[in-house]
Each structure stands twice: as C-alpha cells, then as structure tokens.
Ligand SMILES: [Zn+2]
C-alpha cells in the first residue's frame with residue numbers, strides 16, 4: 001500500500017468515525033438527533049398510511065379493496081406504503097433524493113422492514129424502479145435501489161437492480177396531469193433480456209398516480225412474473 005493509499009484510508013475512517021460521533025441535526029426541527037436524520041419525536045409524528053386498499057394502497061376505512069380496483073383490477077396484487085405523502089415526508093424524501101441525504105435510506109428501510117416482516121411472506125426478489133442512465137448520472141444514485149437493497153438484505157432475499165431497464169427518457173411525472181402521466185411512462189421499461197422470478201415486489205420511493213409502478217408491473221408480467229407487489233415509502237393521496 002502506498003503512503004497516499006494509507007493516508008486516504010485513514011482520512012476515510014476518521015471521517016466515518018466523526019460522522020458517527022457527531023449528532024446529526026433533525027431535518028424537521030433542527031434539534032440534535034442521534035445517528036438518524038430525524039429526532040425521535042419527529043420520527044414518531046410522521047403520518048403512517050393506516051388502513052388502505054390492499055391492491056393500490058389508497059386509504060380506506062378498513063384494509064379491503066377499493067371500488068376502483070374492484071372495477072379495474074391492477075396487475076399488482078398487493079401494494080404496501082408506509083407513510084402518507086404529507087409535508088414532513090415530502091421534506092424527508094426531497095432531502096434524500098435531491099440533496100444526497102442517504103441516511104434517509106437506512107431510516108425508511110428500517111421502518112418499512114418492521115412492518116413488512118410482521119405481516120408478510122417475502123417475495124422471491126425485489127426490483128427497484130430504475131432511473132434512466134441520464135438521470136442516474138445527474139443524481140449519482142437511484143433512490144429506489146438504495147431502499148430496495150436494504151430491504152432485500154433485511155429480508156434475506158435478492159435485489160435485482162438490472163432486471164428492469166429504463167429504455168426511454170421521460171419527463172418527471174410530478175409536473176404532469178393524471179392522463180399525461182400514463183402517456184409519459186408508456187413503454188419506458190424493458191426486461192426482455194433476463195428471466196423474471198414468479199413472485200416479485202417492485203420498489204419505488206413515492207406512489208402517486210401509480211402509473212410508473214403499473215407500467216413496470218405490466219412489462220414484468222409479460223415477461224413471466226406471476227405475483228407482483230408494489231412497495232413504496234409513501235403514498236400520495238391525490239385528488240385524481
Ligand atoms: Zn425533530
């Protein structure tokens with residue numbers, strides 16, 4: 001090992017130690033937390049989704065199937081979201097996605113795992129919604145993959161990040177209307193080069209109209225997936 005390599009390794013280790021010892025200020029209230037990006041009080045106040053439609057995660061009085069899914073059953077048979085996409089969650093996810101606060105990946109995955117482990121038969125593998133290579137280069141990481149690989153590790157199952165590819169560059173769904181979103185995401189994915197396991201869960205950060213995960217599910221089903229679940233950090237309750 002060269003002197004420079006030793007120096008670089010030591011600097012890296014001391015940087016890690018420093019980060020571990022230094023309390024991180026809570027993103028929401030600014031008070032010093034411990035090793036998490038939110039303090040305990042703010043973490044406890046995040047809005048859990050609660051009872052919701054089993055197929056599309058839209059909130060309901062009790063966990064059943066909503067009218068829309070009864071009329072037009074989606075490809076996915078089960079949807080899981082931990083939180084409602086409200087202001088506080090939006091700030092956390094924005095910090096995670098756009099300001100590289102990757103400690104939120106650990107934070108969200110740990111909490112999703114608690115619930116998924118309690119009431120769930122794990123799928124064969126997890127498939128994160130891929131970013132287009134151009135967007136990946138801009139952001140430096142894929143937030144869905146960061147969550148999926150932590151969930152896969154916790155559940156002791158595979159995470160297949162290259163099974164689904166983004167073959168078309170699409171505009172950000174957040175600026176579009178409900179119908180434009182469906183059009184925008186159409187044929188954005190491909191997975192024809194590898195066999196798809198029978199029971200899978202698609203992982204994404206936020207589910208809004210559901211068009212992105214529905215389009216991914218459609219392609220994965222065409223290529224062999226039989227039971228498809230959708231797991232997201234948060235469900236946006238929109239007025240669609
Ligand atoms: Zn706080």
Ligand SMILES: [Zn+2]
Pocket residue numbers: 053054055056057058065066067068069070
């Ligand atoms: Zn539903």
